[in-house]
Amino acid sequence: MQHKIQSLTQDSNHTSPSRAERFHPKLLTLQAHANQPRSVEGAGQDVGRSCILVSIGGKNIMLDCGMHMGYNDDRRFPDFSYITQNGRLTDFLDCVIISHFHLDHCGALPYMSEMVGYDGPIYMTHPTKAICPILLEDFRKITVDKKGETNFFTSQMIKDCMKKVIPLNLHQTVQVDDELEIKAYYAGHVLGAAMVHIKVGSESVVYTGDYNMTPDRHLGAAWIDKCRPDILISESTYATTIRDSKRCRERDFLKKVHETIERGGKVLIPVFALGRAQELCILLETFWERMNLKAPIYFSTGLTEKANHYYKLFITWTNQKIRKTFVQRNMFEFKHIKAFDRSYADNPGPMVVFATPGMLHAGQSLQIFKKWAGNEKNMVIMPGYCVQGTIGHKILNGQRKLEMEGRATLDVKLQVEYMSFSAHADAKGIMQLIRMAEPRNMVLVHGEAVKMEFLKGKIEQEFSIDCYMPANGETITVTTNPSVPVDISLNLLKREMALGGPLPDPKKPRTMHGTLIMKENSLKLVSSEQALKELGLNEHQLRFTCRVQLQDPHSDPDTLHRIYTHLKSVLKGYTIQHLPDGTVMVESIVIKVSSSAEDTNTKVLLLSWSYQDEDLGSFLSTLLKKGLPSGLC
């Protein structure tokens, strides 16, 4: 079987961001008939957004429906018309699966379902279903209310879109229809993040979304069983990074925060309301407690309280330790962390502020950044990845003069630190997941081309599997070989198994003969006799009788006995009988002797066998034609 992987996205950041076009959903087709193409198309080598389309066995599934955070126009949404040309999305797609609540994975969902139009099922986990409408609404407010953009989805559209969502539980096997089944696994990237296993017949694909292979302070590690998918589609944000131990990074982080506080500086940590924020809060909370620090810690926006509430109610999605102790001490009730008010930013003295959004592209974090950027005592810690085009990305690349709206420039004097706390798998983690799932083919997405190339080499070398990194607009063909499931009659199976002895040795091969009946969609393997019976057919007996002349100067019974002795010595392991009615039977082949009328020394042998004994019958007639050896008694 072949699988075509095609990436339809035209743009990619590694070429020229200024020429960027709208990106297209990635399409992956897996078809259930042998030697048919399977293809993947869509946005590949770019961390900005995720939207992949998989076709497997004639089913079309959209994996994530993300938006690009680096754009402020049409280009932020995928170009869905590319998939169906002119048809309706609902007719084309069998389902949509959202891996987690980050906007680069679900941001275009209301646009797709309500503005482009899609009424089919959308699957996501319970926490994702709970949190994603809040982030969507938040984002809508910033875009429409603050920036005054039009042609954007409305609050009502978000609500209507969420009505189409069917919640998924971990490990639950959901039957989307008779043939298509999906199953979610824990991904550990953010609260409710899931990897998903998609199966049609004996074909399967695993899509990881974003995942993390090391447990952190609030989430567990991603896990999947040895499901041996035909294709594993993995994110590769940190394709080349092998991060040092979590503890080291945490110590580093705390040291930097502490030093800044000690010298009277302010620390700004741009975060997304849900996710890393909670982990870092837990970290600072325990540190403050231990060091008995007094400097205030603030958390911006009204989302805080609400966000922490989600963590409390979905505590089963956090890590072991938090779950075990939540009755005694809920880790998401913070003593030292208080709500932030805009006026606090001008307060003198040290403080730590968590502010949204995480890439410094808008909102409160950007406002605070502008206020504090001029003072070298201050520090900004970027705990996650920043998309190109955002201020976060610029300052991380060492830019010290920023152009702001209205031709103003901003001198960046504060210290800029990058700490990779965002919970993506690093190269080691990706390799670990491949070892867990044992895929037959690998597809890397959601990464930067150069880094992916490096990882691809490593994967192909270590696992000897093909690894693809569909560039935008590219088609790849993959070949797999599914085996055919068949129902074997228990009688036949038991008969064959019994032939191998009472305790069958799994290493010793046993032969099996039967008839395969193909009727509509069923494949049944039965014994030939049963096949005749089931199909209501009569058996047609084909028999052969052969006369062989033989020179043998003995009486007829003696000749017969001589034949018997001869065959006994030649045919080892066959049942040979000398019957009282004057015949010799070799298995079911009958041999009779009569003398020729003219010459009693010339004997005529009559051999008779059925078609089922053709080989033996043919062999015997040839053998006896040669005459009997002289030494026989």
Next chain:
Amino acid sequence: MKLYCLSGHPTLPCNVLKFKSTTIMLDCGLDTTSVLNFLPLPLVHSPRLSKLPGWVSKDGTVNLEKELKECAGRVFVDSQPEFCLPERELLDLSTIDVILISNYHCMMALPYITEHTGFTGTVYATEPTLQIGRLLMEELVNFMERVPKAQSATCWKNKEIQRMLPGPLKDAVDVWTWKRCYSMQEVNSALSKVQLVGYSQKVELFGAVQISPLSSGYSLGSSNWIIQSHHEKVSYVSGSSLLTTHPQPMDQSSLKNSDVLILTGLTQMPTANPDGMLGEFCSNLAMTIRAGGNVLVPCYSSGVIYDLLECLYQFIESASLGTTPFYFISPVANSSLEFSQIFAEWLCHNKQTKVYLPEPPFPHAELIQTNKLKHYPSIHGDFSSEFRQPCVVFTGHPSLRFGDVVHFMELWGKSSLNTIIFTEPDFSYLDALAPYQPLAMKCVYCPIDTRLNFHQVSKLLKEVQPVHVVCPEQYTQPPLTQSHRSDLMLELQPPPMPYRRCSVLNLPFRRRYERVYILPELANSLVPSEIKPGISVATVSAVLHSKDNKHTLQSTNVFLPCLVLAPKPLLSGAVPLEAFLATLQKHGITEVKVEETADGHILHLQAEDTLIQLEEDGTHIVCDNNEPLRTTLRDLVLRFLQKL
């Protein structure tokens, strides 16, 4: 396929299914009704209980005054209460591969099975079942261990002596197998063997069988189980509910097309309507409080109590009970209330929607926040100083034999102002009250059992259409007390197969097919031929591999040197005379004399001196000493026949 029935209690089942080389235990229920034969364990010294007279047989020959005490005409064992365990002699429990748990009430015997029997398998349960089951076990152990009783009465169990005891002690069965409660260490060890599963998750057992839990709608995380192979399906239904309470609704459609459906855990109160009972509960509660009395509700620490609290949450204001304190006393009260709020995935739709807001799914969070509901680990400590009357107390154990409830019975039993309201259906309330008689307190019996009733179950069975139904024998006849109610039993066609404790049933089940996988190389080499419209056949000769109960067929090419040749296929069809003659002619055989016979024709190939007898269901080639000719003729005949 066999079913071993280890428990006779229809709602606390324990059955073992042997299915295709696997041994699967279905539930692990602990029959706790045995504790009704024991004297209550008071938390503080009770002069009344300690003064009860000992029992001596009427003729004075048997004196068991140390072991047995008499109270209001009934005899109780003065000893640590004991439980009636599932049968352990019927089969070797160490051979059990897996145990499937359907809800937290049906797992209380787990430590007895997994510890000290040589059990090495895995237990499967959902997360709420595990967590709440752990709480209930913890509570049970705590109840027993905090009032240790030195005495362990055994003399009364002597067969000769038991015969002479008054009922119901006389009629108690298998008393020698009764066991004291397990320890926390055994609980932890037993629960460490649990593997968590989610609804509709498919779990493979040894490649032979697939198991999958389905939502049963009865309690948080409660499940029915599907046990199936590619061709056979067994459904295990235990403790299911179609009422809308807090759990996720029951998944009925997945039970369809079962070969066997094992039905347990129907309602124990087939004539009591849960909604009506809930109304009665509220009105009796309000009446007592208004009259200045206290209300005692003996209950389990999880389950219906969530619904009771929710009902009261709506009722409190309208009944002007806003100032009445509600107490929930149990060593696991806090944990139970906290755990109930974190299982959003396992709740009904309405409660899920609340979590999305995000708000706690159960309103008891608000009752706690507003100080209307207070919870304490026991009557000792904070409770004794904060306790105000009149009040409502929820506490265990519903058998009234141990736990904090014993204290409140002693405290409030003497006053007719107070009321005890029974809501749990597991124990007969008269038996539960027996050691407290005479009693002045009012008793109200409002058993709330949300499990399926006979009407619902027959509708369900009509819908899912199992081929065979297996159920406890109790379900095949009307209850003893209502023998005229033929609607209170299962009437099915074919009739259900009843079981009782220690039954071994041979399930009427014929396995005909097994799944085998044809590897691609072999699949590509097969040559199908159409023998009827839409039906094709192909002969298969292959190498069979069987490993971990998975069978694969591989092309023989790889193994050719060591294998015998494939046998010839069977033939079917007939050889048409005209077409056959034409074919012969094409092969240069022209001189053919055709002779008609009764069953067909005889062809005489004169030049070759060979006979071919053509009949409807057979062809006979008689040929002398000419092997090349014979093989040619054979192949020509074969052209007209189908090979199977």
